[in-house]
Amino acid sequence: MAAVKSGPEAAPATSSVLRKVIGVFGFAKLYNFILWVLFAGGFFGFALSRTPYLNFYGYFCGPGSSSSLSAAPGECWYYLRGDHETIGIILHLVTIIPASILATFQFTPIIRRRFVLFHRINGYVVLLLSFLSTAGALMIARHAFGGGLETQMAIxxxxxxxIGSLVMSYINIKRLQIEEHRAWMLRAWFYVSGVWNSRSHSPAKVNSSIKAASIITLRLVMFFAAMIISKQYGYYSARPCGQIDFMFRGNRNRTVASYPACASYYSGENTDQWAIVKADMFGNSSAEAATALGVSFGPAAWLCLALHAIGIEIYLKLTPAENQRLRIISYQRQLAAGMRNPGSAGLTVDRFGDSENTPYFMPIIYSISVVIYNLFFHPLTLFPGPKIAAASHIWYGCILTKGIAPHQMKKLHERYGPVVRVAPDELSFSSPAAWKDIYGYKRSGQSEMSKDKKYHAGLSEPILLNADREYHSSLRRLLSHGFADSALRAQEDIIQRYLKQFMEQLKKYSASGQNTINLEHWYQFFTFDVIGHLTNGQSYYCMEAGKLHPFIKISLSFVRFLSLKQAMMRFPTFLRLPFAKFFIRGT
Structure with missing residues (x-):
């Protein structure tokens, strides 16, 4: 009978087997393989276990939604309404699940080294799916797990x-900056591995779900937090009666018995009625379980995001040898490609801060962040209007500098109604009541709406247009005598004289109707001649010369400059110059 070796004699054989095992996957060090199994392997397994979610109407929001693979209690009330949230949740599920499965292959060394073409194609597919999945997540953020502000902000x-990490990773690999590509890709998936797709299950499946879902950090934290607040009591949240009815499967008697406020929902008196629901994972009501999960989701998401953000930075700091190895490879490839600054041709750390090279991508990241906030999280999101106007100030700046803003406002009000969102932080009103509230005279002691500084950009000294209430009153008193009935009647002869000259010049230049003339220009000539006489005591002689006086041309150019300045004041300082060039070219 052969003896089995043990102790020190067996160590070389065991070590040899381990080296062969980790070598199959392309790893050179055991600790890297262990980390890969824990994180990439766990993430891969979890993503595979979520593939039934792809059957949206069969499992995720199937009849009754009682499976352990169903959505959180009550969430399908929003997701089955057939609006943008239905599109959002389906888009999110059908993209993030395959993206997560495919992403694990990107972190397998043997694939990166021996199957380069697959690695590249798979990378592009993962990027596309990731962008789409994020768009879907943002579309459902308003009502995901209760849709609290902390939840919306976390999402x-x-x-x-x-997305920012993926963009940074893509930019760096295009610049052959491999170590930065690795770092940013790790950050992207470390962030998302903590919070993606944290769909909980029906109350009957809670205990088994915790065990099955412990791979993803947020699920653990959220469930434990929900249990803690359920034990402590005193946590409540408002829920729509329609959602409660959905969770109670249309049981009107049970709903009204549990939440009397919902009686008006069933009577039709208030179909948007909400009720206060207790947060309790251990109660007999799925509404209470849903509330417990919703209350705990936001704080849990922020905590997990912080843990994962700190964790990935610690990991990157603990692997300097790998970073240096890839930096050398980056240098060699950038040098061979003829790039400037080989070794730092990408977005490396030495290009930040007070280095000579300013990171040009920061305005891009800032702009993308602002657009996402404006479209999905801004307080004015609920008001109607074109999405292009809500996303940024570019659209309004374009119509402002082109001089077509009034025409566009009229079209928007005809389409969207009396209140339209025409910019991220701006509403346009067309009702008489709004005109009175905004521009109407306020009695002494009544507060008035202050004038928007960007509308009077370029006017450094206060005049009638941009003066505050007190100074405006004093200016008005100084000018009021000129607008009295007696003063206006005294100027009638002057206006009649210029009107007669206007008609004579029209006959002269049109050859009594035989030639075509531009009436817009002649109205300008008449207007400025009259204004010049009334204000300066002397005409500009525009009608006599048949053209504008040079001073008037300069003044009109200044008015155009003011519209450009108004458009520029809508942007941060570091973006004003590039957008100024853009608007000038577009006019």
Whole structure:
């Protein structure tokens, strides 16, 4: 009978087997393989276990939604309404699940080294799916797990970090900066591995779900937090009666018995009625379980995001040898490609801060973040209007500098109604009541709406247009005598004289109707001649010369400059110059 070796004699054989095992996957060090198994392997397994979600109407929001693979209690009330949230959740599920599965292959060394073409194609596919999944997540953020502000902000920040990291990773690999590509790709998936797709299950499946879902950090933290607040009591949240009815499967008697406020919902008196629901994972009501999960989701998301953000930075700091190895490879490839600054041709750390090279991508990241906030999280999101106007100030700046803003406002009000969102932070009103509220005279002691500084950009000294209430009153008193009835009647002869000259010049230049003339120009000539006489005591002689006086041309150019300045004041300082060039070219 052969003896089995043990102790020190067996160590070389065991070590040899381990080296062969980790070598199959392309790893050179055991600790890297262990980390890969824990994180990439766990993430891969979790993503595979979520593939039934792809059957949206069968499992995720199937009849009754009682499976352990169903959505959180009550969420499908929003997701089955057939609006943008239905599109958002389906888009999110059908993209993030395959993206997560495919992403694990990107972190397998043997694939990166021996199957380079697959690695590249797979990378582009993962990028595309990741962008689409983030868009879907943002579309459902308003009502995901109760849709609290902390939840919406967590989803928004998560989306920005995820997409921003992927963009940084892509830019660096295009610049052959391999070590930075690795770092940013790790950050992207480390961020998302903590919070993606944290769909909980029906109350009957809670205990088994915790065990099955412990791979993803947020699920653990959220469930434990929900249990803690359920034990402590005193946590409540408002829920729509329609959602409660959905969770109670249309049981009107049970709903009204549990939440009397919902009686008006069933009577039709208030179909948007909400009720206060207790947060309790251990109660008999799925509404209470849903509330417990919703209350805990936002704080849990922020905590997990912080843990994962710190964790990935610690990991990157603990692997300097790998970073240096890839930096050398980056240098060699950038040198061979003829790039400037080989070794630092990408977005490396030495290009930040007070280095000579300013990171040009920061305005891009800032702009993307602002657009996401404006479209999905801004307080004016609920008001109607074109999305292009809500996303940024570019659209309004274009119509302002082109001089077509009034025409566009009229079209928007005809389409969207009396209140339209025409910019990220601006509403346009067309009702008489709004005119009175905004521009109407305010009695002494009544507060008035202050004038928007960007509308009077370029007017450094206060005049009638931009003066505050007190100074405006004093200016008005100084000028009021000139607008009295007696003063206006005294100027009638002057206006009649210029009107007669206007008609004579029209006959002269049109050859009594035989030639075509531009009436817009002649109205300008008449207007400025009259204004010149009334204000300066002397005409500009525009009608006599048949053209504008040079001073008037300069003044009109200044008015155009003011519209450009108004458009520029809508942007941060570091973006004003490039957008000024853009608007000038477009006019």
């Amino acid at each position: 928004g920040v998560m989306g920005i970090l995820f």
